[in-house]
Amino acid sequence: MQSISTPILEADGIGKSFGDNQVLSDVTFSVAKGQFVCIVGPSGTGKTTLLRALSGLGPANSGEVRVNGRVVVQPPAELAVVFQDYSRSLMPWMKVGKNVELPLRRLGLSREERRKRVEQALRDVDLGHAEELYPWQMSGGMQQRAAIARSLAYRPEILIMDEPFASVDAQTRADLEDLMLDIRDRLGVSIVLVTHDIEEAVYLGDKVIVLSGRPASVAASVEIPLGTGRDQIETKSRPAYLELRAEIHRMIMRKSDTVAPQRAPR
């Protein structure tokens, strides 16, 4: 049994460049078991690049990512990714149930076990009725819930999410945010969520990693002591929440003022 303080995911001096364009430089942080970590930064800071390095989809040029102490060279088995673009991440030729079942096929489960997991995961995201629908027959919010269900059915230890709620409407977004908090509380999964939205980061995170600069590095790592049982209205009107939000906002603004817009020297 791991204690809460043992990092399940560690990014250690991650650097990444595409040709001459250095995107990430010395990004270091860690995620504890069951922790909800939000990575926030303005558009174009390399958040998606970082996420690809974390998930083993696009390995870093320098530094290393460790999951449960093992260095990541390809997507680790204990990790699942939820992509921003659900319409491309769900296969249009498979019904929702088959999409959710997809990652289970290599786990050596019996047919009944797979069925149970699919049904359970769909119920967890309130899509129990949607198994026989095609993804394109559902709304955007439902599609992203189906993508989340697919990750849950896989029962990962770490869930990595890339701007998962960027293309749904505000009400759906709030519902999905609360769904993710609930999932973390019930299933104890660690979540790394990338977003450009500071409010979202503070509302969801136990810890917010502020990514900024060019190349991007960790400008700050802010603990968010808002506890569990967060509420869209109550939490967001607490002074502590507002202070943290303003503080992170200032950090991002200050950092981008001091950094020249040109390409950084190598």
Place this chain on the structure above:
Amino acid sequence: MNRLSQLGVIVLVLGAWQVAAATGQLGAVPTPLVVAGAVLGLVLDGSGWGPLAETLASWFISLLLAVVIGVIIGFPLGVSRVTYRMSVVTLDFLRTIPALVFVPLVVLLYGAGLQSTILLAFFGAVWAMVMQTIYGARDLDPVARDTFRSFGVRRWDTVTRLLLPTALPYMATGVRLAAAICLLISISAQIVIPAGGFGEQIVVHQLSGALPEMFAYIVLCGVLGMAIDSTFRWFERSVLAWHPSHRKVSS
């Protein structure tokens, strides 16, 4: 309205043909009524079925070969950018050669028979299948690919649940194109060589001056072509119900 106007155009064309032919404006061309009578004759006395079987055999076997070999060649070329770039000029050259230029060669090698028409039709159609398969394999969505990779989906599942469905719409178009080309070249080769089927019947009846029968076979070629095309369109719709161009969206 739509069906009715389509039918109206047909009636109009046939009417004009009937009037022109009956008044002697079209020379030796028989009237549509006479041609219709000849078609009926071919169907009823059974003399049309043998040639039909020969044309269908050439069409079907050449199509089967074109599809299977087209996919086998096209898929590996499409999944890797390097192999595609290496082979694109060669492919462009080969697919612009008209299949019928090989008539003397295949007749020399295989004589005037089914084998020759199959080879020619295959050569004409296989490129459509190769190119469509290449396009299909190249159309892989990066997000879908990352999704499969991130879950560590097994290789076989990746082929059957990602690569094939991605390429399927293109391949279906390839099959429909290849089916049309195979019929076209099968009949053309049967005329030119001549080598059995509808094609040879057209030549034979022209030489013997039986023009109504010649036109009857030409009409049958058209009917066969339409039947094949609509069959494959129906097939495409049913296999690709999930594809955006065929969806019946409820939301």
